[in-house]
Amino acid sequence: MKVYLRGIYSTALTKILLDEGFEISYPSNPILARFKVKNLNVKPDAVIIETSDKQGVLVRGSSEKAEKLVRVIVERLKYVIVRKSIITVGSVYKGLVVGDVNGNALINFDSFKGLLRGVGGLRNGDEVLVQTVQPIWRTGELVPVKSNIAIDGFYMSLTQNDTVTFDDSMRKSPRFRELLNLSSILRRDGWGIRWKNTAAKAPVEELIGEFEELKGRAKLLRKDSLQPSGLVLEGESVYRLDFPCKSLLDELRSTVVPTVKGHHVYRCFREFGAAVDLAELMLARGADRSFIEDCLDRFIGFKSIEVGSRLEFEHRKLDGTILKLNPGVVEAIDSDFLTVRRRISGSGFYDGLEVAKEPGDYALTRFKPGDWLIEHMYFSSRGEFKGVYVNINTPVEVVKGLVRYVDLAVDVSAKPGEEPKVLDMDELEEFYEKGVVQEPIFSSALKALEEAKLRASVMQSRELNKPL
Numbered sequence: 001m002k003v004y005l006r007g008i009y010s011t012a013l014t015k016i017l018l019d020e021g022f023e024i025s026y027p028s029n030p031i032l033a034r035f036k037v038k039n040l041n042v043k044p045d046a047v048i049i050e051t052s053d054k055q056g057v058l059v060r061g062s063s064e065k066a067e068k069l070v071r072v073i074v075e076r077l078k079y080v081i082v083r084k085s086i087i088t089v090g091s092v093y094k095g096l097v098v099g100d101v102n103g104n105a106l107i108n109f110d111s112f113k114g115l116l117r118g119v120g121g122l123r124n125g126d127e128v129l130v131q132t133v134q135p136i137w138r139t140g141e142l143v144p145v146k147s148n149i150a151i152d153g154f155y156m157s158l159t160q161n162d163t164v165t166f167d168d169s170m171r172k173s174p175r176f177r178e179l180l181n182l183s184s185i186l187r188r189d190g191w192g193i194r195w196k197n198t199a200a201k202a203p204v205e206e207l208i209g210e211f212e213e214l215k216g217r218a219k220l221l222r223k224d225s226l227q228p229s230g231l232v233l234e235g236e237s238v239y240r241l242d243f244p245c246k247s248l249l250d251e252l253r254s255t256v257v258p259t260v261k262g263h264h265v266y267r268c269f270r271e272f273g274a275a276v277d278l279a280e281l282m283l284a285r286g287a288d289r290s291f292i293e294d295c296l297d298r299f300i301g302f303k304s305i306e307v308g309s310r311l312e313f314e315h316r317k318l319d320g321t322i323l324k325l326n327p328g329v330v331e332a333i334d335s336d337f338l339t340v341r342r343r344i345s346g347s348g349f350y351d352g353l354e355v356a357k358e359p360g361d362y363a364l365t366r367f368k369p370g371d372w373l374i375e376h377m378y379f380s381s382r383g384e385f386k387g388v389y390v391n392i393n394t395p396v397e398v399v400k401g402l403v404r405y406v407d408l409a410v411d412v413s414a415k416p417g418e419e420p421k422v423l424d425m426d427e428l429e430e431f432y433e434k435g436v437v438q439e440p441i442f443s444s445a446l447k448a449l450e451e452a453k454l455r456a457s458v459m460q461s462r463e464l465n466k467p468l
Helices: 012-017 029-035 062-079 168-172 176-185 199-203 206-223 248-254 271-283 289-300 425-433 439-464
Strands: 002-006 048-049 058-061 081-084 092-101 106-108 113-116 127-132 142-145 150-152 157-158 162-166 191-197 230-233 237-242 309-316 322-334 338-342 363-369 373-379 385-393 398-399 402-414 422-423
Touching: 002 012, 012 029, 012 062, 012 248, 048 062, 058 062, 062 237, 106 127, 113 127, 113 289, 127 199, 142 425, 150 206, 157 206, 162 176, 168 176, 168 199, 176 191, 191 289, 206 271, 309 338, 322 363, 373 439, 385 439, 402 425, 402 439, 425 439
Parallel strands: 002 048, 113 142, 162 191, 309 402
Antiparallel strands: 048 058, 058 237, 081 237, 092 106, 092 127, 092 230, 106 113, 127 142, 150 157, 157 191, 309 322, 322 338, 338 363, 363 373, 373 385, 385 402, 398 402, 402 422
16 A cells, blocks of 8 residues: 655654555655655645644545555554544535525535525535535534535546646646647547646656546546436545654654654644754764753743743644633742743633632642643632632643643543532543543553642642641
8 A cells, every 4th residue: 555645743654654564656755755765756545734734644545445544543642633524525425505694605515504605696505516615623613515516636636627737836837838739639528627736756657547537537427427416426524633652653653764853743833843854863963861851841842931931722622622721920840840830811700619710819730741731720809719720631732832642532620629520421431432542641641640649639638628
């Protein structure tokens, strides 16, 4: 099975895939140099690319190929959060217009509902042929669809406008003229071609082969579009794999090329890429590892934070939701633990405490990098203790002014004078049963849960026994 990879996790994942007998299609220059693999210029069976936020990868391919690839990666890395799109991407459906949402057509496909924007004149009961355009991770979401159908391949897409277009960077490619000429001699039967960046290095026979394959799919589309409502043409399965324990990827990469501790955490920030590259170049030339890693940590990592530093909190949930907690200012640094004072805004009640939020309330949030827990103690404007809340999460990442983690759903809370109680354990169990959370993460969360109950008791006792 052949796989195409791009992004900051490519070296670590290539190591896994080569160990498991996969081949790499169109390897990048660094991969060619590091693994001495064959420069295989053939169409892949599946594609792995980094996510836009660089927290993991998207895996795309036929249902069978994508599932196999995900299984291999998860078996090796174990600490992976796995989500599968509830729809295949690029699939063509025939559906019925059943309503209107802010001027856009609501379309029923039995198993889900889609939203078609920018197409006027449709009425309830009209049949429409549309295509899914992006992965959807949460059940019940309206699926964006388009009416301008394209038959998507690795090197090109066939479009319905009978024109030839190029991805932006292809216009500057030495092959621009060659592909333009090739487009003019291919029998397109009214279909247009949009050339992708991946066509830049492909042999001509590869391009012609994919064109003929896509034409075959286009013929099926025209034939099957006459059928009743339902799936007309199957697209690709898409998985999202998040890597909350990036140190495991650091270790894998270090077996191939000199790698600093925190490599993949730092590389999630584009602005720190040059610093990481320089540090690893120095490692490759024999510099002392502890000295290099300490310098990098002081420049962009945990050691760059001082009392008075402002920190932002990126609170990610297992369903993909991203919340921004109120930022705060570091009040204390003790044995790698940071204590951050955060102002509480808004009204309502504190989760799990059933205690009202009031003007002037603040939280003391305490954690350390790599820990599976974050402690929150809530106080009134007068310093009166209102309760404690311990969040169980994936290992905390701290880079420059950002704290990032994935909330594992289960928490522990304690009101003044009451025993700690466990919250939302059923939610974590549900994500585990669905395969979103893997067993090692689930087990680590259960272990952290016991520690959270102990910490909640200690914090509560300490606050209640403070002298007035």
